[in-house]
Amino acid sequence: MRVAGLGKTYRIGLSGDRPTTAVEAALRWARNPVRRGSHELFDALDDLTFDIPWGEATGIIGRNGAGKSTLLKVLTRITAPTRGRIELNGRIGSLLEVGTGFHPELTGRENIYLNGALLGMTRGEIRRHFDEIVDFSGVAQFLDTPVKRYSSGMYVRLAFSVAAHLETEILAIDEVLAVGDAEFQAKSLAKMRDVAKDGRTVLFVSHQVQTVTALCTSAIYLDKGRLAYEGDVAGALDLYRRSFEKFALEQRDAGTRPGSGELRAIDVEIGEDQLEPDGEKTILVRVGANPKLIGSYFVSCHINDVNGSVLVQCDSRVVGGWYDAATEHTIRLTVRTPWLKPGRYTVDVFVCKTGVLDAWEGAAGFEVLPHNPYPELAGDEALTKGLVLADFDYKED
């Protein structure tokens, strides 16, 4: 698979510019027949050139808006590129969103055929894999029930199963592994690994660092539509993690942050830099004053893990925290649960009234020490599964 000089440009209107009705288009043309409408060009992808060898499982990573999904859309021909050339050796199948094309009124069986055809399978292929698909999804007994009566879990499992049995030489996957229960996720992951082992080429877009590490043999890192890195997974992930720090640095300058700016957080401090997993975490937020702003505002702090997943949201509204905008405030947030696993965390702070006044992502960071908060020691695998730790015990009744 070879991509050369690929670019995709969107026109974004300055004032909702694109006419949406024919009358509007005609009016605009009548008013000003020469002007071609003012619009800004936005390069979602710019001059991408890379090769993915046969049989490689490649992860595509990057921050939100880096163009990952656009790249997959162009590769799978959902949308056409503006520049450049793509050569694909073999058919490309996509798993961009499971269950696309499922019709709620049709039965599971009918949907398997419909969805399979949409994904590019021939009738023979679907028939050959039919039993496997049904088996994998585990909905065999509901095969002749309309899928509108399925639970959402069953629905997703069936959809994923159809897609997973695509026989295309290239497979593009976008974040689909975040479906189903843990057991099904593990099954899907194993299936994806098999696909890659089969010597087929897999393209995988995900925010979940664990899955990329588990699945991919190489990676591409995109930054604002440009190719910033091409190579092994570790290098790309390293860049990805570092981009958070770079981003945090940029965000210190209040002017660059999103939000209306009527009120800005001046400073965010963590009580201590290094914390115990089961210790209280205190976050001090200092918010400036704006006498012109009438009424009171609230704050919301998010704690994210190293992979960017939001672990907890502490919204001051739910505990009655409203603050008068006329004076400066220093607000102390204390988080007692859940316990956090050892590792690096970042804090996002939002100051809101009716709209968002200030959105400060990566306002602060802290480290949780690699200590065991539980009374007994066990192997690592006793703690690794969850995202956070809980304060729990077992007792016999």
Next chain:
Amino acid sequence: MVQTVITPPGRFAAPNLREMWNAREVLYRFGMRDIVLRYRQTAVGVVWVLLQPLVSAGIFSIVFGQVAGLSSDGKPYFIFSFVGMLAWNLFSQVLNRSAGSMVGSQALISKVYFPRILVPLSGILSVFVDFVIALGLCIVLLFVYGINPGWPVLLLPLWAVLIAFLGAGLGLAASAIMVRYRDVAYVLPWLVQTLMFASPVAYSVSDVPSNLTTLFNLNPLAWFLDLFRWSLLGTPAPEPWKFVGAVVVSLLVLTWGMFVFQKFEREFADVI
């Protein structure tokens, strides 16, 4: 192994027939979906398909045949307008189904790739099923009225396919334009209704004042209605130019519709 090359779309894009052929399964599955849903979700599915032309033909024969006292080329008014409705429904249903189909399949179009032209075309399958059912009823009526159309009935499938082409050509263009300009959705039903009264569905061209005949003869649907009645009711054969015109115009309109569709296709996923 197939090699696919993706490049920015050019100015003119002819439909890729090989690709369409490879994706014929999609067409079939879409068609099946429409047919299955039509007869599964409604309590008396088939009855609706039969009732609609029957009631329309009944109303037409009362309004035009009894109240207005129009002639019907010497055939019973009821069967005369029933055949008109048969042809008209085929055309208008194909047009309506295909026109709304692209906007109705937004989710699909922005999520997965397949030749987009199959979406509007797939509606034709279920319309044909309806047509065949209504045609069955029509044949029963022919026996009831004791009408024997003779050998021209053999040409009926040809007229049916051609009138569907005409509807599909217009529908393809409308569906593509509707993606960008939703007002098509409001204008189209009104246009279709106007066209129905402007076409000799419920009356005969022979009743039209002679100074307006030329105007009526410009309407391809009038030719098709003549051809349908010739094939089913044994009315006098239409002039030869109507045969030629029907074939040429329907093929031209279909080709035109395909090109309009292809021209708009490249931006569907971004605009829809």
